[in-house]
Amino acid sequence: MEEKMTCIVCPRGCELTIVNAEDVSKMEVFNHLCIRGKHFAIKEKTNPMRTITATVKINDGKQNRLPVRTDGEIPKKVYMDIVDIINNIELKAPVKREDIIIENVLDTGINIIATKSVL
Amino acid sequence: MIYDLLIIGGGPAGLSVAKKAYETGIKNMLVLERDDELGGILNQCIHNGFGIEKFNKELTGPEYASLYIEDIEEKGINYLLGSMVLNIRDEGEYKVVEVASKEKGYLELKTKTVVLAMGSRERTRMMIQTPGTRPAGVFNAGLAQKYVNIDGYMVGKKVVILGSGDIGLIMARRMTLVGAEVLRVVEIEPYSNGLSRNVMQCLKDFDIPLQLSHTITEIKGNDRVESVVIAEVDENKNVIESTKEEVECDTVLFSVGLIPENELSTNLGVEIDNRTQGPKVNEKLETNIPGVFACGNVLHIHDVVDYVSDEAEQAADQVHKYLTDTQDICKRQIVLENSDDISYIVPQTIECKHSDIELKFRVRKPASNVRIILEDSEGNVLVNRKKWAVSPSEMEKVMIKGKMLEDIKGNLTLRLKAEE
Numbered sequence A: 001m002e003e004k005m006t007c008i009v010c011p012r013g014c015e016l017t018i019v020n021a022e023d024v025s026k027m028e029v030f031n032h033l034c035i036r037g038k039h040f041a042i043k044e045k046t047n048p049m050r051t052i053t054a055t056v057k058i059n060d061g062k063q064n065r066l067p068v069r070t071d072g073e074i075p076k077k078v079y080m081d082i083v084d085i086i087n088n089i090e091l092k093a094p095v096k097r098e099d100i101i102i103e104n105v106l107d108t109g110i111n112i113i114a115t116k117s118v119l
Numbered sequence B: 001m002i003y004d005l006l007i008i009g010g011g012p013a014g015l016s017v018a019k020k021a022y023e024t025g026i027k028n029m030l031v032l033e034r035d036d037e038l039g040g041i042l043n044q045c046i047h048n049g050f051g052i053e054k055f056n057k058e059l060t061g062p063e064y065a066s067l068y069i070e071d072i073e074e075k076g077i078n079y080l081l082g083s084m085v086l087n088i089r090d091e092g093e094y095k096v097v098e099v100a101s102k103e104k105g106y107l108e109l110k111t112k113t114v115v116l117a118m119g120s121r122e123r124t125r126m127m128i129q130t131p132g133t134r135p136a137g138v139f140n141a142g143l144a145q146k147y148v149n150i151d152g153y154m155v156g157k158k159v160v161i162l163g164s165g166d167i168g169l170i171m172a173r174r175m176t177l178v179g180a181e182v183l184r185v186v187e188i189e190p191y192s193n194g195l196s197r198n199v200m201q202c203l204k205d206f207d208i209p210l211q212l213s214h215t216i217t218e219i220k221g222n223d224r225v226e227s228v229v230i231a232e233v234d235e236n237k238n239v240i241e242s243t244k245e246e247v248e249c250d251t252v253l254f255s256v257g258l259i260p261e262n263e264l265s266t267n268l269g270v271e272i273d274n275r276t277q278g279p280k281v282n283e284k285l286e287t288n289i290p291g292v293f294a295c296g297n298v299l300h301i302h303d304v305v306d307y308v309s310d311e312a313e314q315a316a317d318q319v320h321k322y323l324t325d326t327q328d329i330c331k332r333q334i335v336l337e338n339s340d341d342i343s344y345i346v347p348q349t350i351e352c353k354h355s356d357i358e359l360k361f362r363v364r365k366p367a368s369n370v371r372i373i374l375e376d377s378e379g380n381v382l383v384n385r386k387k388w389a390v391s392p393s394e395m396e397k398v399m400i401k402g403k404m405l406e407d408i409k410g411n412l413t414l415r416l417k418a419e420e
C-alpha cells in the first residue's frame, strides 16, 4: 500500500511517498530530498515524536507569559498530557533563557526549558 | 553628529543588518525600534522552526531573536526602544530621520545611510471585505498571537480561521493548546497558503479540518461573534450559494496575508513596486534614493526568517560599500520582468554585472514539474532549472553568475515552462 506524508523536519516540507507503510520491515520511502525525511517517515510510522512549544504564566516580570519548549522531542501520545502540565505552571520572574522549568517531564527524559529571559 | 547608518526597525531584518554592519566595520550606527524590546515579530512566534538554514538548529522565535540581541549587546551596538520613526527626509548626501522617542522626546537624526527594515503588517477583514456585522471576536491572527503569547489573554473558545497562511496554521495549533476548540480553517484558494509542514503539524496532528476553495460569506453576531456562514467557491472564486453553511463560533481569526509596511518609504520618495508592495531595489538592495536600502518583509514577504537574515546581511554589505565608496556603479540598467505565472521578482533592476546575484520570486499558482527560465530580450537563456514543485507559499531563489550578465541583450524575463 502506498501512502503520502509531509516531512516536517525542515521548512521544505517534502511530500513523501511511503510504500508498504503497514509493515515497517518492508517499508520504503521515496521523494525525500535528504536522509532526514526517511528517518522521519519511519519514526512517524512507529513512534511519532514532536517538539512542544507553549507559554507559561509568569508573575512579577516585565511580561505576563514566558515562552517555553521541550528540549527535545517527546512521543506524540503524551503531547496533550505535557501541554496540560505546562498550562498549569505558574512562575515568578526572573527566569533566564535555557532555565529548566520542569525536569524530566512525565519520565520522558526531556525537560521543559525557557526560550526567553523574563526579568 | 552624523550617523553612518540608521536602521529603521529592530526585528529580524534590522537586527541582522546591525550585526553584519558592525562586522564590516560600521560602528557609528543606531537601531530604532518602536516597541519596548528588540526582536519584532519573533517575540510572539514562540513556535520552533527558525534557524534551520542559518544555524542548523531548530529554534523558537524568541531564541532566534536572542542570538542576535545578545550579540548586539555584546558588541555594544546602539539601539533606541520605544522610538517611532515619523518621517525620513532625503537631503541628498544626508538623510534626516524624525523620531518620537518615549525616553528622549522628539529627535532629528542625521545619517549617511538608512536601511528600511520596518517589516510588514497583516491584511485585515476590511481589506478583503468580509460582509456581516462588526461584533467583538474578530481578530487578525497575528494580533491574536500577540494577545495569547505575550499578554496571556485568551481571545476565544470556539474559533474559525479564515486563510491558511502560516500564522493562521500556527494559531490553529496554539489556540488548541490553550484550550480553545478550532472548528476549521477555511481557505479560498484550492491550495494551502502556508508551508505544508505547518498543515501537517498544526492541523492534521489535531484533526482540524482545512476546507480549501471555501470562504466566509458573512459574520453574524451583535456584541460578540455568534456564527459565520461558510460556502464553497468556484474556480472564479464566486460563492456557490447552495453550499452555504452556518457555523456557530465566538471567534474569527483572519490570516489573509501580509503587506510590507511602507508609509515611511513612500513619504521619503522611495518608488514602490505594486507587485511586492515593497520598494523597488537594484541588486544592491538600494532603492531609487542613493544611500537608502531595504531588506526583509518591508521589501517583500518572506516565509523563512533565515532568508530575511541573509538578505539583511547583503544589505549591510552594500551599506558598507556605499560608505567606503567601493560600490559597483555602472551606467547600464537591466530591468527584470516576469511572466504572468510569477507574481513578483526581487531585485527589480540590475545595474552591475560584476557580482553574482540572487533572484527571489514567488509563483502565482502551485505547479509541479516545471522549468524556471531566465532569458534576455533576444531569447538567450541564462538560467534553465528544473523544479519538482513550486508553490506560492514558498519563496523561490535562483542565482545568476556575474559573468553571465556581461553580454546579455536588453532586459531579463523570468518565466515558468511546463515540462512534458
Ligand code: SF4
Binding pocket: A007, A008, A009, A010, A011, A012, A013, A014, A031, A032, A033, A034, A035, A036, A037, A038, A040
Ligand atoms: S526530506 Fe529533508 S529536505 Fe525534505 S522536508 Fe524532510 S528534512 Fe527537509
